[in-house]
Amino acid sequence: MDMVEKEKTRETLHIPLLRRKWQILTFQILSTISLLIVMIRMNILYGSCTEEFILLAEGSAYWCPAYEHTRGLVWLSNTHDPLIPNFLLGIGQSGLSSFSGPLLLCILCTVSWSYILTKGEKLQNDIKKGAGIILALWVFIPFLFTWISSMAFNGPEWPLKHFGALFSPMGFFLELVFLGVVFAPILAGLMGIWGLSRRLITWAMGYFLLVIGIHAILTFEEISGAFDLGLLALPSQIGKSSMFGGLISPLGFDLLLISILLLIFLESGLAAITHLEYAMSLPEGSKNDIEYIKQFNNVVNSNLIHLVVIISLTSFTTMLALQFDDLLVSFVGIMQGSQWSGQVQESLELQMTYGKVISASLFMLVVAGMRYIIPWQRIFGYIEMNINNLRS
C-alpha cells in the first residue's frame, strides 16, 4: 500500500514527465496514425489521373495535379537527375512503399526540429544563419565559377549569359515542391503533434481541406469540360448502401473515413497541446500538488473518453443521416395512393444530392434537439454514482 502511495506522490505535472504519460502519448499516437491514414486514403481517392489523360501521354512520363508524388518526380527526373536519392523520393516504388522514403524524411525533420526547439535560441539562430549561408553559397558559387572560368578562357565578358547558373538549386526546390504536394501537411502535422504547435496542426488540416476543395473544383463538370487537367473525378452518385448491414455505401464510407480521420487528427493533436499548456501554466508548487495531479488525470481521462465516444457517435450519426432519405422514402411509400406522397417520393428519390442532403439536415436537427429530450448526463451520472457506491 505504501509503495502505491509513493508511486502516486512521485507523479508530478512537469512537462518532461507528462510527455511520457500514457494518455498524452495516446493522443499524439492517435493523431499521428490518423494523419498517416488520411494521407493514404487521400492518395487512393484523389491520387489518380483519368484514363484518357494517361492514354494521351502515350507511355511517356506525365503529371496531373493529383494527390500523388512519384508521378511528378518521375516527370521531373526526365529533365534532370534528382538531387535527393530515388529511394527517399519513392521513385521506382509502388503502393505504400512509395511513401516510406519521404515519410522517413518527414520523421527525421520532425525529430530534429523538436530537438532544436528544446535547445537555446542561439542554436536556432545559428542553424538559420548556417542554412542561409549554405543556400547563398549554393546559388552564387556555381555562377561565379562558370563566369570566372569562362573569362579565364575567353577574356573579360558580362555575366549575363551565366545567370542560368544562379538557378542551379531550382531543381532541388522543384523536387521539394512535388514532394510537398503530398508530404507538406504530413510534415506540418507531425511537427504540430510532436513539436506541440497548434498552428501547424490547423495548417495541415486546412491543407487537406484545400486539396479536397481544389480537386472538387477542378473536377467539376463545367470546369473540367473547358479546362481538363486529367484529374479523376469522384463518382457523382454515392452508390448503394451495402456496408454495415446497409448503413453506408463503400464510397460513402471512404469519404466519411477521411472526414472522421481529419477530426481525430485535429482533436487529439490539439488535446495533447491543451493539456500540456495547462500544466505548463501552473506554478511549481501546484505541479507537485496531489489535488492538481488528480484533477489533471480526471480531465485528461475524460477527454480521452469523450474523444472515443463522441467521434464514434459522430460517425454513426453521419451514417444514419446519409441513410435517412431511405427511411423517409420507405415511410412515404407506406402512404401510397395520395398525389402528395407520390410527389414527395419522387423528389426524395432524386439521384442527385438534394434529397439526401435535405433529409440528412433534418436528421441532424433531430439529433441536436435530443439534448432537450434525454438527460444524458444525469443518466450517466446516476450510473457512475452507483458504480462508485458498489465499489465502496
Place this chain on the structure above:
Amino acid sequence: MWTRKGTILLASGVSLILIGMMISNFQFIIIGLTFIAFLSINGWVDGHSELEISRELSAYNVYKGDKIMVDLTITNKSYKRTQQIEIFDNVPHEMKLHFGINKMKINLGPGQSTKISYFVRCPLRGYYTIGPVSVRYRNVFNLFVNESKIDSRSDVTVFPQVRDIEEALLKSDVPNMYTGATTLKTPGPGMEFYSLREYIPGDSFRSINWKAFARTGELMVNEKTRDAVTDVFIFLDIRDVSRIGTVLKNSLEMGTIAAASVASHFLKRRDSVALVTYGSKMDYLGPETGDKQNFKILSNLASVSASGSMPLQAVTNALTSRISRGSPIFIISSLEGDGTTLPAIRSLAGRGHEVIVLSPSSIDLERLVSRIPRLSYEVLKLERQNRLTAISGYGAKVIDWMPDVELSQALMQVKGS
C-alpha cells in the same frame, strides 16, 4: 456560448454542405455533415456549476506584507459530472500570489470534491474581498463555453505594518519627556496598589480588602493606580498631497506605518492613545487604552485614503477642548501645501503640549516617480529645511523622514528645540 472554433466549425459545415450540393461533391457534403454531427453530439454534453464552495483563510486580519493561506474546497453536490470546468478564485489585484495558484481545471464526478490551496501576499493595507468564484465550463473540444459566478466571499483587513520602535524611543529624546508624567499617581483601573478607602455600593466584591475588614470591622476596598499615565494624540495627515510617491512608498503609507507603530508602542505601555486623521474631513478616535483601542486604530488606519485639503489649524482648533493638558502630540505630515502648519504647532506648543513632528520627505518621495532637476531639488530641499527649522523653533521636535530610512532609525534623529 459558442467559441470561435465552434462557430468556424458550424460555418464550415454549412458552407461545405451548400457548396457540395452546388457542385455535386459528396466529399464536401460528408465533411460538412460530419462537422454538424460533431457539433450536435457535443451539444448533448453540458457542464454545470451546481457546486458547493467553501473558503477558509489562515487569517482574516493581517499586517501589510503578511501572507494568507487560502483553502478553497469545491464539492459537486449534483447527480451529474461537472465536465471540464475551470475554477478561478478572484483575488484582488492588490494581493499577490505567493505560492500556488488560484485556478484549477477540474472534472468532478457526482459527490466528488477537491481543494485549491494557495498563498497570497498582501503588500498594500486596506479592506479586501477574496471571491466570488468564477466557473468556466469549456467543452472538451473547445466548441462551447459558459461562464458563471458562485457568490462565495471572504473579507480580509490588511493593517499597516507595526514596527518595533521601543529601542528607538529609548535612545532618542522622545521618551524623556514622559518620565515626569509616568510618575503621576491617580486612582483608576490598573495593577499597582494605590490606597484603601471605604466600601461604597457598586464596588466589586473582588476589590474588598478582607484583612482590613477583619482588622477594622468596616468594609474597605483596594484602590489601584491608573495604568494609563498619559493620553497620546496622533495627528495623521491624509490630505491629497500625501499620495506623492509610489504606490508602496508615499507619505500616506509611511504615515500609517508610523501612526500604527507609535500607537501600538504607547498602548503596550498602558497609555491612552487617540488618533486624528484629516484630509477631506476629520476623523477623531478618542483616547482609550487596551487591545480593543489598538484594533480600532489599526482598522481606522487600514481604511484611510488620500483626499481633501483640510488645514491642520482647523483640526487643532476643533480639538483644543478634547486634548488633555500636557498630552504629547505626534503630528505625522509631509507639511506640504498647508500654510496653517506653523501657527497650529505654535498654538499647541504654547498650550504646553510636547509636539513631535514626523515628516516624510515629500520631495524625496516625488523623486521616486519623476525626475527633478538638481537645482530645483536643492531649492525645494532648502525651503523644506527652513520650514522644519521654523517649526523646531516653536519648541516642537522635528524628524525629517527620508523614504529609504526605517522608522526606528528616523526616530533616533529627533531634533529638539
